[in-house]
Amino acid sequence: MTAGFRSPDAVIAENPLERMSSASNATDNAVLKAFATIPALLEQAPELIVRGRFLDCECLLGPTGHPLHASIRAGRIVDLTSAPVLMRSWRFAYRASPAAWAAYWQPAPRPGWHDLLALTKRGEAAIEGDLHPFMTHLQYFKDVLALPRQHFAVAAS
């Protein structure tokens, strides 16, 4: 385990979503919990780390309203915390609606909800900033952000 990880509950506790009371709160919390598991899941996917071995990057990933700041070093997520972090720069952001993440992580995602760029095309996600690290490692990001798929449906049910 690499230093800098927050436990799923800690990530949620840092996030204003925790204080919201709405019908979508359960989905929002489940999405944040799932994001918090990504660094550890990545540690269990050495082939993905190898694919990202030339990648050092600060980026925002997560739900549209409450993204997480990810620090990636040599393909590993060495820090993942609620954004914004005071005066910490980032190069690109990929943010999607909580409903989009929940759909993306289904074991058999529905058509149009099954790919990061399908989500941007349908307006459920947005890519912003300097896209270069995202595009040079496009399959890496698709696969890293799909890591919760194996657990999400079970956890959310």
Added chain:
Amino acid sequence: MSGYVEPMIGRYVHVDIGAEMHRIYFEENGTGIPLVCLHTAGSDARQWRHLLADAEFAKHFRIIAFDMPWHGKSNPPASWNGDEYQLTTARYTETIRAFCKALKLDKPVVMGCSIGGRIVLNLAIDHAAEFRALIGLEAADFQAPWYDTTWLNRPDVHGGEVCAALVSGLIAPQGPQAARTETLWGYKQGGPGVFKGDLYFYRVDGDLRGRVENIDTDVCPLFLLTGEYDFSCTPEDTKRTAAAIRGAHVTIMEQLGHFPMSENPEQFRRYIAPVLAQIVASAKVTA
């Protein structure tokens, strides 16, 4: 089984395209109605290997798949000096017609996928009488762009990796992993700028809105089949296109994406077999 030799045979045919001889690689199998298969942008005719090897289809069709110039084993022409490659509607149409003429094919069926599906619509508009039937996979008169093609060919981004990663999402998740990986391998092997150059036809030069209404399916039947997971050419794009063409047949294919013939050959066969059977039946009636 070690030692098994697949039935298709690959050869080169010299084809006059634009007053210059091109050495075009093609593979074929079977006898009967010529069935010419067109690969997607940035890939090559290996996408059709399962259809080419299909013993049932080969009883009724001479199945042929060729690599477009700059793709697969069809090199760029001798006159190419390294300039940016750009496929145009006119050039693409001319290439297909010249290939069919060079092989002396009598009223072939043409089946194309993606850009191949788009050009099939153009063949239906301008040259329908030359063909027995036309089949467009993942075909529409126009599709909304969903990425900037300049990412496909620049020195600071690996072309093979980014091309494959972009199209990976167009494949349905239900396909066999090996077939999905093989489909992406075709994109990883494309020449620099070739995928981008093909998309010049797709994005800039090949907008057929307002023209497909002129297709006469009494002259040449038209079949359009699109995978439900294709978010580039969506089922809605195909249905909108077909709605403007009297007599066009439309099928939305479940558990398939933008590369049906290669990403999940068995699933694709369920949908294409009835279409090919209908073409065979029509040929018998005509004869």
